Amino acid sequence: MVYNFVVNGVQTKVTIDGGKLTLAPEGKPETSYQLDDVIGCDEISTGWFFKSEVTRLWVIEAGPANTLLKKCKNITGDQRKQFQLELAEKSKETKRPKQVLLMINPIGGNGTARKDFAEIVEPVFKLAGISMDILFSERSKHMVDVAKLYDFTNTDRVVLLGGDGSYHEVVNVLMRKKQEEHGIDVDDPNSPLSPLNIPIAMIPTGSGNGVSENNTGSKDVLTAALHVVKGKTTSSHLLALYSGHKLLGFGGTASTYGFMTDLLYYSDRKFRWLGRSRYLFVPMWMFLCKSLTQRVFNANVTYYTSVSERRNSDTSKTEVYVGERKLTGYSSYTADTMVFNRTLWNMMTLNGNVIFDGQVVFDVPRMFVPKPSLFCSFIFYDTVSVRSVFKFFKHVSKRTPADILNTEMEVVSARGLEVELVDGIEAENQDLRTLRRLIQLDGEMYSLETPSFQLWYKKDVVQIFTSYL
Numbered sequence: 001m002v003y004n005f006v007v008n009g010v011q012t013k014v015t016i017d018g019g020k021l022t023l024a025p026e027g028k029p030e031t032s033y034q035l036d037d038v039i040g041c042d043e044i045s046t047g048w049f050f051k052s053e054v055t056r057l058w059v060i061e062a063g064p065a066n067t068l069l070k071k072c073k074n075i076t077g078d079q080r081k082q083f084q085l086e087l088a089e090k091s092k093e094t095k096r097p098k099q100v101l102l103m104i105n106p107i108g109g110n111g112t113a114r115k116d117f118a119e120i121v122e123p124v125f126k127l128a129g130i131s132m133d134i135l136f137s138e139r140s141k142h143m144v145d146v147a148k149l150y151d152f153t154n155t156d157r158v159v160l161l162g163g164d165g166s167y168h169e170v171v172n173v174l175m176r177k178k179q180e181e182h183g184i185d186v187d188d189p190n191s192p193l194s195p196l197n198i199p200i201a202m203i204p205t206g207s208g209n210g211v212s213e214n215n216t217g218s219k220d221v222l223t224a225a226l227h228v229v230k231g232k233t234t235s236s237h238l239l240a241l242y243s244g245h246k247l248l249g250f251g252g253t254a255s256t257y258g259f260m261t262d263l264l265y266y267s268d269r270k271f272r273w274l275g276r277s278r279y280l281f282v283p284m285w286m287f288l289c290k291s292l293t294q295r296v297f298n299a300n301v302t303y304y305t306s307v308s309e310r311r312n313s314d315t316s317k318t319e320v321y322v323g324e325r326k327l328t329g330y331s332s333y334t335a336d337t338m339v340f341n342r343t344l345w346n347m348m349t350l351n352g353n354v355i356f357d358g359q360v361v362f363d364v365p366r367m368f369v370p371k372p373s374l375f376c377s378f379i380f381y382d383t384v385s386v387r388s389v390f391k392f393f394k395h396v397s398k399r400t401p402a403d404i405l406n407t408e409m410e411v412v413s414a415r416g417l418e419v420e421l422v423d424g425i426e427a428e429n430q431d432l433r434t435l436r437r438l439i440q441l442d443g444e445m446y447s448l449e450t451p452s453f454q455l456w457y458k459k460d461v462v463q464i465f466t467s468y469l
Contacts, residue, residue: 001086005077007057014075014083016090021059023073033059036094036230036467039070040127041084055080058127060226066217066365066468068226070124088129095231097156099131100201103143103170105162106136108206113161116205121161121225128229137162147173157199157465159228163206164253168442171200171238171462172250187246189416189456199233199463208443210253210364214352217365217468224465232467235460236368239351239375241441243453251351251441252462255455257419258346258380261440262286262295287386295435296382298422301340301347305374305414307333323374323413324358328406329381338412343382349417349455350376359401360411368469374413375457384408414457421451 003014010025021038024030039058045051057073075083102121106113114136125132133155137143143160147170158174160166174196179186182194203224204212213219215236216227239251256264263282271278271285308321319326320333331341352367354360354376380389388408395402404411425448427433437448 001082003077003079003083005075005080005083007073007075009074016083016086019090019093021087035091036096036232037061038087038091039124039226039229040091040129041087042127052076053080055084060230063223066223067220068223070222070226091129095233096128096229097130097231099133099155100125100157100159100228101135101146101150101152101155102132102159103135103146103161103166104137105143105160105166105206108162108166109209113205116203116221117161120221121159121203124222124225124229130229132159137166141169143169144173148177152198155198157201157228159201159203161203161205163204164208164211164442165444166206167200167202167211167252168249168444171196171252174198175238175250175461187242189240189242189454193458193461195235195461196463199465201228201465208253213364214253214368215464215466215469217369227465227467230467231465233463233465234469236462236464237351237372237375237457237459238461239349239441240456240458241439241446241453242456243439243446243448244450248439248446248453249441249444250458253351253442255349255439255441256347257439257453258297258344259286259295260346260348261438261445262435264440264443265435265438265445287389295432296343296345297436298343299340299347300420300422301342301344301379302418303338303340303377303412303414304336304416304418305338305412307335307338323355325355325411325413327410327412329410338414340379340410342379344379345382345384346378346380347419348378348380350378351457352376353413355411355413360404361399361401362396363399371469373457373459374415375455376411376413377417377455378409378411380409381407416454416456418454419452421448424451 005012005014007023012023012025015022019035020032022030022032037060042056044054044056046054055075057075059071061069061071063069104113104117135146143166176186178194178196184194185191202212203221204219209219212224216224239255241248241255267278267282271282274281305322309318310321312319330338332339353372354362392402425436427436439446439448
């Protein structure tokens, strides 16, 4: 059916056909929207003395820097009600969720989650006809308890307002439940995992919003909400951390051992009273008041990856490559492994790719584009200087190519790694003994019971809302 409306003051023919909404204004080019990009309609009254009813049609359009925008078309005409009914009926054919469990961490990040939900997320979901079972987290690990006990029978999706920690808590519960239902030994790194069948949306209101930026290309709240409205999902990967013959946890962003784990420990356990300023104070305190090499550790690190040899035509020497990066500083290698037996300062493993055309760039929106098959792992040697550390993290913050001096650090793309802590995890000093045991995953601290751990890339095990990837 063709509707004759006035849209934004212009006589326009409007049609809904073939999964599209088309607007054809007189004398102007027509515009088409996939029904996935049509949020919905509402009604308003305009005018002071002579009021008239106007239908507002809300659509999704692409914005700058990977954002999505919510745009309005004002419609007047006699067939508005019939148009709305047809649009609502045709929208049922999209993949838009009908019922979601929406969990909110109200104190994460800058504490804006309640406001963001009320002013941005809730109005969009209501316009789109998405029903919500809303829960505000009231205590530590509240989301964990809900994920364990919630009846997902009538729920299409899970939407989280929070940061990477919220994602970490919920995904770990749901992944463990899923494996238990299918009789899979979750503690065996070689067990093929059963993927989650309930997609998850991460709306960024936390301190760390890497999961959201990885998957939507943005840290914008409205953009993340509109990805849910569009309804498209894709499978994504997790890091799986093992130690002492058992799974410690699944991670969506990163794992660290060494200096960066120590930094988080001091920030959250010793200086939490400083509030968010602790994340600026503690790094400076550690660099100025503690020796950079005070917490170095001897480790045997084995990467499981594809290793190739290439002959340098200029020097006639054989060089060793993993992907497009030439590596040095290793102790040994085979076609499938590379071993570093070194004294290290820090290890950092990322879910995603940071190597582009042989250069290292921490461009978070690009880490899953194209979809990675390997994670990226950094090892910082005990020879790393304070200047190099600051320079490295300056590149990280600016998302510019980082200078990797092979005498101070290295980055390896791999499908898995094993670490043997040569000096063990015991120490006479209580503080040092605690630090030696701590390993970080998505900002959550885990304690090692044995002086070894493994990280493996588990591919396509979780469904994420995104039309960006």
